Amino acid sequence: MTSTIPRTAVLLPGTGSDEVFVRAVFARPLAALDIELVTPAPPPGNALAEGYLAELGRLAAARGPLLAGGISFGAHLAAEWAVREPGRCRGLLAALPAWNGAPDAAPASLAATLSADLVAEHGVEAALAKSAEGSPPWLIAELGRAWRRHGDGLAASLRTAASRPAPSLAALGVLPCPAGIATCVDDPIHPTKVAREWAAALPRAAVVETTLTALGEDRESLGRATVLAWLRAARV
Template sequence: MTSVIRHPPAVLLPGTGSDEVFVRSVFAGPLAALGIPLIAVPPVPGAATAECFLAELDRLADRHGTLLVGGISFGAHLSAEWAVAHPGRCGGLLAALPAWNGEPGQAPASLAAKLSADFVAASGVAAALAQAEAGSPPWLAAELRRSWRRHGDGLADGLRAAATRPAPTPAELRGLSGPAGIGMCADDPIHPADVAREWAGALPRATVGETSLAALGADRESLGRATVLAYLRATTAS
């Protein structure tokens, strides 16, 4: 009789100004191939976005027990923050495109979020969206068009909240014993590859999976595959 492997659900959080639609487009296929259920958490726009995400992770852990947590960019930061606070409830980490360690300082993603927040506050979502779309490849422009409109009046406050929130420090990450997959785009200036490598170097059981922005534009799952494969390698590492 063949035994059935039961995986804990993967609870994944979107990045700043993004949404669960993008998370699914990145991770649903790679996780389904392994039989891992995906719970993609929708954003709650506004200044309390981080607290709402963390509360949802608490709620889902109460319901399901151990969770495989993760996310994209700011979602990766928050999931790792939750894991540091609840190591016994975290069965692993899927962190795609981490943007900084500890205090954001002059991290490119933090500066970009602050600039976008200022523009949204001064000119409105529609004007900020038009400016962002003009400088973005078509696939990213389409993502922003959908997700920024969903955030609406809460977009500026949400961007600022993300831009100023510390990520876990390397010392804090060293306290997580579960397997971790860190996904990066080697050519992404907003989410530097060195940050992904620093996360992987700090986590006791972590490997890095690499893709590119060009690959992500053509195939959203390229980032999910890179992150999930890195996680699988980490589960077998000594």
């Protein structure tokens, strides 16, 4: 097992998030395995998805096969890339997958579309104020930083994420690398049912459960859960 651990992991953020959050979640859990973490900044606006896929390809060409993954939409893109490039992906870290196949009426897709509408109509600051209603302080702080960093491209990037299909279960079914999946059982936007559907479809996968409550208190809780799931899957 030790000799097969990839030396580089490339992790992507979720919809409207940024590389700062990804690093807070995954840096230390991966460092414990002596894996270097690379967290690309979000490409602007409509370039979000294709820009990230291109960056995964560039990094794989430069560094060799990768441990790829991300959070929510970032996990979707990493899985999409892994399905396209199975020979260049040594493992998948999928935290909080939100749907498979077409987004349809997935809660995360609907939430991203609503946020895009708010931003387009009222601007980032008013949309943040509206999104803060009923949200925990840690999430408000994360959104405030990340949404402001996205700037004028925020609405377009939210729409890009909301409308892009994730890999189908059939596509996931031919991915040979081990996959670690983490789910927050108290998260209605990223249903645990989806995480378990991904795990059932993937040939080598494990799921570890955590909670949004734990994530609010300790960002690394989500990273530890995802990495632990990957380690379990890699032993199969």
